[in-house]
Amino acid sequence: MEFLVKPPVEAELPSIAALYEEAAAFQKQNGIVQWQPGIYPTIEVARDALTKGILYGFYVDGTLAGTYILNPIQGDLYDSVNWGYPGTPMTVHAMAVSSAYRGKGIASRAMAAAEEIAIKEGKEVMRIDTNSANRFAQALFLRSGYRFVCPVIFSHREPPHQTYYCYEKKLERSE
Numbered sequence: 001m002e003f004l005v006k007p008p009v010e011a012e013l014p015s016i017a018a019l020y021e022e023a024a025a026f027q028k029q030n031g032i033v034q035w036q037p038g039i040y041p042t043i044e045v046a047r048d049a050l051t052k053g054i055l056y057g058f059y060v061d062g063t064l065a066g067t068y069i070l071n072p073i074q075g076d077l078y079d080s081v082n083w084g085y086p087g088t089p090m091t092v093h094a095m096a097v098s099s100a101y102r103g104k105g106i107a108s109r110a111m112a113a114a115e116e117i118a119i120k121e122g123k124e125v126m127r128i129d130t131n132s133a134n135r136f137a138q139a140l141f142l143r144s145g146y147r148f149v150c151p152v153i154f155s156h157r158e159p160p161h162q163t164y165y166c167y168e169k170k171l172e173r174s175e
Contacts, residue, residue: 002061005057005114006059016064019096019098056070065097065100065101071091071093082150084168087123087124090123092111092128108144115169123171127167129165131165132165149167
């Protein structure tokens, strides 16, 4: 199986939007209220990230298997988090894996690839968050060597969308 992470082309944006919709449906079926179809994430979110050069697809044997945004800007909402690792962060957002590839280790490989990209860009730490009900993402982060930092409350959101868990990982450069 060939696995590759790279920026997608604009023609793939509808497929990425379909991945978002599929992931949102999976979350809803499993009692997770993280993503809302038509609100976040959307094709517009993907298009904006593509324009900024921070949207990535991950491909298995040439087929789009998933996507994420690797943002070099942490964002003001996370300034109040008591992060444990100092340094310049890379943050992961809007990660989705196609149901055809779920449970096959693709997400773990994608996380490792994100870390490699971050190291190449001079980042020292990876940061990520997920809704407090998203046990699937939480398990992925722990399996990938991330440490739980703390919950964060986004009071500007509706109650089921307020509590998120923050994770981080110190990046190790190989010499």
